[in-house]
Structure formats: C-alpha cells, structure tokens
Amino acid sequence: MTPAARIAAAITLLDDWLAGQPLEQALTTWGRHNRYAGSGDRAAIRDHVFDAVRRRRSFAALGGAETGRGLMIGALRAAGVDPVTMFTGEGHAPPPLSPDETGPPRAMSRGEALDCPDWLLPEFEASLGADTDAVLRALQARAPVFLRVNLARIDRPRAASALEAEGIVTRPHELAETALEVTEGARRVQHSAPFRDGLVELQDAASQAVVAALPLRANDRVLDYCAGGGGKTLAMAARLPLTLFAHDADPRRMRDLPARATRAGVRVTLLAPGEGSRAAPCDLVLLDVPCSGSGSWRRSPEAKWTLTPERLADLCRIQAQILSEASALVRPGGYLAYATCSLFERENAAQIAAFLARQHGWQQRHARLFTPRDGGDGFFVAILQRQNTIQG
Numbered sequence: 001m002t003p004a005a006r007i008a009a010a011i012t013l014l015d016d017w018l019a020g021q022p023l024e025q026a027l028t029t030w031g032r033h034n035r036y037a038g039s040g041d042r043a044a045i046r047d048h049v050f051d052a053v054r055r056r057r058s059f060a061a062l063g064g065a066e067t068g069r070g071l072m073i074g075a076l077r078a079a080g081v082d083p084v085t086m087f088t089g090e091g092h093a094p095p096p097l098s099p100d101e102t103g104p105p106r107a108m109s110r111g112e113a114l115d116c117p118d119w120l121l122p123e124f125e126a127s128l129g130a131d132t133d134a135v136l137r138a139l140q141a142r143a144p145v146f147l148r149v150n151l152a153r154i155d156r157p158r159a160a161s162a163l164e165a166e167g168i169v170t171r172p173h174e175l176a177e178t179a180l181e182v183t184e185g186a187r188r189v190q191h192s193a194p195f196r197d198g199l200v201e202l203q204d205a206a207s208q209a210v211v212a213a214l215p216l217r218a219n220d221r222v223l224d225y226c227a228g229g230g231g232k233t234l235a236m237a238a239r240l241p242l243t244l245f246a247h248d249a250d251p252r253r254m255r256d257l258p259a260r261a262t263r264a265g266v267r268v269t270l271l272a273p274g275e276g277s278r279a280a281p282c283d284l285v286l287l288d289v290p291c292s293g294s295g296s297w298r299r300s301p302e303a304k305w306t307l308t309p310e311r312l313a314d315l316c317r318i319q320a321q322i323l324s325e326a327s328a329l330v331r332p333g334g335y336l337a338y339a340t341c342s343l344f345e346r347e348n349a350a351q352i353a354a355f356l357a358r359q360h361g362w363q364q365r366h367a368r369l370f371t372p373r374d375g376g377d378g379f380f381v382a383i384l385q386r387q388n389t390i391q392g
C-alpha cells in the first residue's frame with residue numbers, strides 16, 4: 001500500500017470508531033476484509049489510528065473537523081507535512097482537499113491543545129498542580145515498549161544480548177533494575193526465544209518499579225487480590241521465592257496466568273472469586289485495583305474519551321470497598337500494598353487517606369506517584385503496615 005492509501009484506510013477506521021465501534025474490533029474487521037494488506041501496512045495503519053485517537057482534539061482542530069478525514073489532515077499538519085501531498089485522489093489516496101479544508105487552522109483551547117476532555121482538566125490540576133501541562137503533553141506521545149528481565153533466570157546484560165541476537169535492540173531503563181526499553185524490533189519480541197523461554201516478559205517500567213517497592217521477604221505468603229493477567233504476580237515471583245495466591249473478581253481475567261507462570265517456572269495458586277480468605281493470614285496483600293487508567297492512556301487512548309464522571313465515582317467506590325475487604329486478610333505486622341495506574345489524587349493519595357481515617361491500626365510506610373514524565377506509565381503505589389496490636 002502507498003503511504004496515501006494507508007491514510008485512506010486510517011480515515012475509514014477512524015470513522016468507524018467515531019460512529020461507536022470499539023477500536024480493536026474496527027481494526028480486526030478491517031484486516032479481515034482487506035487481506036491484501038501486509039503486516040507492515042497493518043502496523044502503519046494501526047499507528048496512524050492510535051495516534052489520532054490519542055490526539056483526537058488537537059488533530060480535529062488542526063484538520064478542521066472531528067471526522068476520520070479531519071483527524072488525518074490534522075495529523076499530517078501536526079507532523080509538518082502538507083496534506084495536499086497525500087490527499088491527491090490518485091489511486092487509493094483520499095480525495096483532494098476542499099477549499100474549506102485548506103484555510104488556516106483556528107486557535108485551540110487549552111483542553112484541545114493538550115488533548116484532554118474539558119471536564120478532566122480540573123481533575124488533573126487538583127492532582128498534578130504545576131506539572132499538569134507537561135504530563136498531559138507526555139500522554140500525547142506513543143508509549144515505549146518495556147520488557148521485564150526475569151532475574152531469577154538471567155541478568156539484564158545477558159538478556160539484552162540474547163534479544164539483540166534476534167534483532168531486538170534494548171537499553172536499560174532507570175525506573176527498575178529489571179527494566180529494558182525496546183528501541184528497535186519491538187514487533188519481534190513475542191516470537192523471540194528469550195520471550196518464549198520466560199527470560200523476559202512485556203511489562204511497563206513503572207509497573208516493574210511498583211513491584212520493586214514491595215516489602216517482600218523470602219517465603220512470604222502473598223495474595224495478589226486483583227491479579228488480572230498476572231503481570232505483577234509473576235514480577236513478584238521473579239524477585240524471590242514466595243507462596244503466591246492470585247485472585248480476581250472476574251476469573252476470566254486470570255485465564256492466561258497458568259501458562260505464563262509455567263513459562264516463568266513459578267507456582268501460583270489461583271483462588272475463585274470471593275475466596276481470597278483462603279490465602280489468609282498474608283504477609284502481603286497486593287491490591288492492583290481497577291481504576292480510570294489515566295496513567296496508561298498513551299497505551300489505551302480510547303479510555304480517555306469514554307471515562308465519565310459517574311464511572312470515575314463508581315471506580316472510587318469500588319477501590320474503597322476492595323481496600324476494606326482485603327485489608328482483613330493481612331496478618332498483624334504484615335503489609336497492604338495499594339496500586340493504581342491512575343494519575344488522579346482521588347484514586348490515589350486521597351483514597352489511602354480515607355482508608356487510614358476509617359480503619360485504625362494501619363500506618364503508611366511508603367507512597368509514590370510515577371508519571372509518564374518518568375518514562376513509564378503513570379502509576380501510584382502506597383504501602384501500609386498493619387500494627388501488631390490490632391485496635392478498633
């Protein structure tokens with residue numbers, strides 16, 4: 001496909017998305033109906049579409065309309081390319097620009113320039129203060145691809161060499177001693193021997209830093225209460241030998257966990273929903289709670305536009321409930337670790353402050369907010385310790 005034909009395909013997909021079709025579904029359907037497109041074409045079209053969803057407001061302002069066509073005209077202008085060179089109408093290129101589409105772009109509001117829904121600007125400001133604009137700008141870019149080196153099996157330099165032998169170039173990242181950032185060959189990772197053999201896993205660098213911050217000791221009894229696909233379960237297992245339990249309210253989310261654990265050479269006991277108490281009393285319970293995901297909107301840009309005030313309030317209620325129910329599973333003297341991939345204060349520090357105010361006998365030992373300016377996704381982690389003498 002020519003570069004212009006790829007843009008025409010991205011326009012169709014963006015129109016489907018704007019009409020309400022989920023992005024992944026639109027991409028799969030398009031792929032099925034356009035089998036002539038090679039893997040390079042599909043990857044390039046996917047990149048166009050994800051960039052446009054991430055930068056929906058600024059591209060629409062630059063392109064003059066919130067349509068697939070307007071977004072792609074805006075994308076070209078943002079990249080310093082005159083859209084006239086691609087919108088030629090020749091072959092499979094999109095039709096030439098109309099007079100309306102060639103006028104000078106209008107001034108943008110702050111929310112448009114930062115690609116942020118207006119209702120969320122105060123939420124970001126209350127959470128990030130003077131860093132708001134810089135963090136929102138960081139969220140406009142593509143997320144880097146990070147790998148976690150399984151230090152139980154191999155050290156970071158040797159993992160980097162094994163990957164390089166397969167054309168995957170990486171560099172160490174300072175967020176965690178397990179982290180490698182892929183700078184070339186990211187699409188080869190899942191077919192590579194180091195990945196197949198469990199020497200490396202795909203995992204965001206801040207997510208790795210969260211696991212590195214957990215106060216774990218050898219042979220601890222640990223429950224990953226919101227385990228999902230088990231990214232953090234496996235990262236904990238790679239740190240040191242543990243008795244590990246994984247639980248999730250939706251067991252389908254843990255479907256891939258047994259195979260991933262086998263590949264990594266670790267044992268994890270899966271618990272049915274509501275049976276978290278079978279792991280108690282725990283030395284550490286990790287609560288990687290459901291959240292707005294605002295820290296990972298580079299990776300999942302659709303979520304930025306679908307979050308509503310009602311959904312955010314619901315998530316906060318669920319987080320508070322999980323904190324209350326799962327804290328009971330920690331032994332006296334043990335730890336509760338609370339994590340989100342959100343940048344919002346009310347899902348993070350405020351949620352912990354409210355827990356400490358209503359539940360006596362806990363002390364905060366550590367808290368840190370990572371933002372995309374640190375390189376990885378936005379993440380929050382707080383570590384609370386249960387007092388040995390339980391009061392109230």
Ligand SMILES: C[S@@+](CC[C@H](N)C(=O)[O-])C[C@H]1O[C@@H](n2cnc3c(N)ncnc32)[C@H](O)[C@@H]1O
Nearest residue numbers: 226227228230231232248249250253288289290
């Ligand atoms: C952020 S994801 C977990 C990601 C996972 N820990 C990882 O690192 O790959 C949050 C998970 O919490 C689960 N969840 C939602 N409500 C829950 C609840 N009340 N109790 C336990 N898990 C819950 C969701 O099904 C989802 O899998």
